[in-house]
Amino acid sequence: MKIYSHENLSLHRPLPYFSYGQMHEPLEIPERMTELLKAPAALGLEVTTATDIGIGPILAVHDFGYVEFLKHGYEEWLAVEEDLGAQVQTGVFVPYDNPGIGIMAKAAKYQADDSAPISEHSWTSIYWSAQTALNAAEALLNQDTTHDRHNTTHADNHIQLCFSRPPGHHARKSAAGGFCYLNNAAIIAEYLRQKYEKIAIIDTDMHHGQGIQEIFYDRSDVLYTSVHGSPINFYPAVTGHEFEKGRGAGYGYNINFPMAHGTDEAGFFAYVDKAIDTVTLYDPDVIVHVLGFDVYKDDPEARCAVSTEGFTRLAKKMVALGKPLIVLVEGGYYLPKLNDNLQAFLSGLMLKD
Template identity: 85%
Template sequence: MKIYSHDNLSLHRPLPYYSYGKMFEPLEIPERMTELLKAPAALGIDVTTAIDIGMAPILAVHDFGYVDFLKNGYHEWMALEEDLGAQVQTGIFVPYDNPAIGIMAKAAKYQADDSAPISEHSWTSIYWSAQTALGAAEALLNHSDDKDTHIQLCFSRPPGHHARKSAAGGFCYLNNAAIIAEHLRQKYAKIAIIDTDMHHGQGIQEIFYERSDVLYTSVHGSPVNFYPAVTGHEFEQGKGAGEGYNVNYPMPHGTDEAGFFTYVDKALDTVALFDADVIVHVLGFDVYESDPEALCSVSTEGFKTLAQKMVALGKPIIILVEGGYYLPKLNDNLQAFLSGLIIDE
């Protein structure tokens, strides 16, 4: 097993923001990385520092104008004579019929909601989050005979599964799962993405909705009055060539651990039927029973079970650690997951 990270993942620090009539403290904060990195250290597992694979795999998935906004938007925002605040953030979302003239219009075009602000060092973390995931993909592309590449885990901060082709939202900026799935297609015919984060990954769904070479299946809380609210229903099954290759398993709010695994097993059956060459697992610790975003109740021991089920598929797997906002248990929960991977190697 290999684990990838980079020091730059901790640089992105969103500031408190105003939404729904009140101020919110950000949940996706650098301290998450501090807690997560304790887990491999406690288990004596080395962490590989990601290397720079470059921009090409990112631009193979995301629009150029959007990536340029993520990279340069902060500096353009701060260059304004008017003080708009210390981070790029807008409550306006006008993605269509928007010529993107001026930084305020660009923000309105590319920020789908107010939970994905851009501050001084955001781009550095965003870029290296993608590079961390790409490191695992490159290892599999170039060293597939190495047993260590059969199971790989990447710290993906900020996370990515909500990021659309040209829009940030839900703490997400670059869609790391989609980027590495597309990158892996250089060598592998079929990629399966299984997403067990508490929230539906509408960005992944959008990017591959009309394709049959990348299966997307997601276990998540029902989107009825829950983020992302407008996607994640069972009837969303793909379009055109992709019809049937997008499979959602929305859980009723309040689902217990047994119910969670009932849905996970259905998703795993879907993945097994697809018979992918490589599996990408979007792992969210926000399904943990005490997480502020949880509408289900997975225990710490449950993450060990989840890991064992993933490995039992018998395919090369890249795990992206994305959601999870209850800091006191992130270390324990990741240790439990890693122990499931280690036992079954």
């Protein structure tokens, strides 16, 4: 098993934002990285510093104008004569019939909600979050492929975990939202297609990853399956229903498992097993697991009740699929248990690695 991170992941610090009629303290804060990094240290696991793979794989998934906004939006925001505030954030979302003239119009075009503001160091963290994930994909692309794709003994030796901060699964082709800016899972799935025919993404974060769904909705070479809280009156609210199955060539390759709010741990794993059955039938070459610790019972975003021990069980289920596995650590906002929960998950990976 190999673990990837980068010191720049801690630079992005969003400020309080207005949502649902009131001000909110951000949940996706740099202190999350401090807690998460304690886990590999406690287990004696080495963390590899990610190297720069470049902007190309990012632009293969996201629109150029959107990436340009993420990179230069803060500079443009500050350059406006009027004081617009300390971070790029308008509360206005007009993605269509918007020529994007001026930074406020660009923000309205590319920021889907107020939970994804851009401040001084945001782009640096956003970029290196994607690069951290890309390092795992690059390692798979460079490995010897003379083995049989069904040789699970070989596959078990290729487990990689990446710290993805800020997270990515809500990021659309040209819109940020839900704490997400670049869609790391989609970026590495697309990157892996250089060599691998079929990629499966299994998302167990508390929220539906509408960005991943959007990007691959009409494709059959990337399966997206998601276990998440019912989107009825819960973020992202407008996607994540069972009837969303894909379009055209992608019909049947987008499978959602929305959980009723209040689902217990047994219910969570019943849905995970259904998602695993779907992935097994698809028989992918590589699995990308979007891991969210926000399914933990005490997480402020939780609408289900997974225990710390449950994350060991979850990891063992991912490894048992017997495929090269890239785990992206994304959601999870209850700081007192992030370290313990990640240790539990890593322990599950190590049992077969």
